[in-house]
Amino acid sequence: MRCKFCDMGDYWGRSVRVVAGAGVLALLLAGCQKSAAEKPAKEKPQVAAPAVGQQQAPDASAVWRKWGLEPMAPAPAPPVDKPLKLSKKGPAKVFQNVPTKDKVVFVTLDDGQEKDPKFVEMMNDLKVPVTMFLTKDDVQDDYGYFKPLQALGNRIQDHTITHPVLPGLGLEGQRQEICGDRDALVQQYGTVPTLLRPPFGRWNSLTQEAARECGISGIVMWVASMQIHDFQYDDPNKELHPGDILLAHFRGREQLKGETMTQMFAHLLKQIEKRGFSVGRLEDYISVQ
Structure with missing residues (x-):
């Protein structure tokens, strides 16, 4: 006669493994999200602004047309x-x-x-x-x-x-x-x-x-x-x-x-x-x- 508690134990074992696997997966996903959050976004090239009181060079043709x-x-x-x-x-x-x-x-x-x-x-x-x-x-x-x-x-x-x-x-x-x-x-x-x-x-x-x-x-x-x-x-x-x-x-x-x-x-x-x-x-x- 098969022990029903043995079946229950098999059930619980599978459940534990599933839960454990899900936990590991959750931990991995959380780690990836954290890593992504910590990694800075790709920076866009910055264009230096003219210094205070400094003007950008005018177009040469515009200077002559002046x-x-x-x-x-x-x-x-x-x-x-x-x-x-x-x-x-x-x-x-x-x-x-x-x-x-x-x-x-x-x-x-x-x-x-x-x-x-x-x-x-x-x-x-x-x-x-x-x-x-x-x-x-x-x-x-x-x-x-x-x-x-x-x-x-x-x-x-x-x-x-x-x-x-x-x-x-x-x-x-x-x-x-x-x-x-x-x-x-x-x-x-x-x-x-x-x-x-x-x-x-x-x-x-x-x-x-x-x-x-x-x-x-x-x-x-x-x-x-x-x-x-x-x-x-x-x-x-x-x-x-x-x-x-x-x-x-x-x-x-x-x-x-x-x-x-x-x-x-x-x-x-x-x-x-x-x-x-x-x-x-x-x-x-x-x-x-």
């Missing part, structure tokens, strides 16, 4: 072997262009009469390189205006004290004009001019000699001068060529027939861009040996 321009192609990298070599000895060399095949021209700005704050803003936005030939009598009322332009990498060069016709002064008079401007510019801007722009483009052999005595190695002429909306060209075909040096001035509404310095400079850049050129820094193509 001044009514389309972005100009950047200038090629400056050549390692400078194509225009000036000597520290002998008469200062006279030149109006740089021997290069680069599709690049060079912008020079003379005098310094007009000191338009908007032009500093424009240059800070566009980063177009220029060479500034400053006349002491024109800039001495506000030397500080040109320092932000210099800080952008634009070089300051010699343009005499009073902007005279140099050949009419003789050697000593020319030397005083050139060296006097050099001394004032060195004192104010901390760099020694190595280039001279003769006022009105007038020079003679004594200018070359006087310039050398003042530490000047090159006398810089030009092939086209900016008026208001376009250049006045030496070339009858009104064309620009690689390495051409261009002349413009720090001028205001009175000289520009109601237009501003920034408007004139925008016209200048449009004319250069229309002809497929970019703007380089003149001094990047020159070495003094």
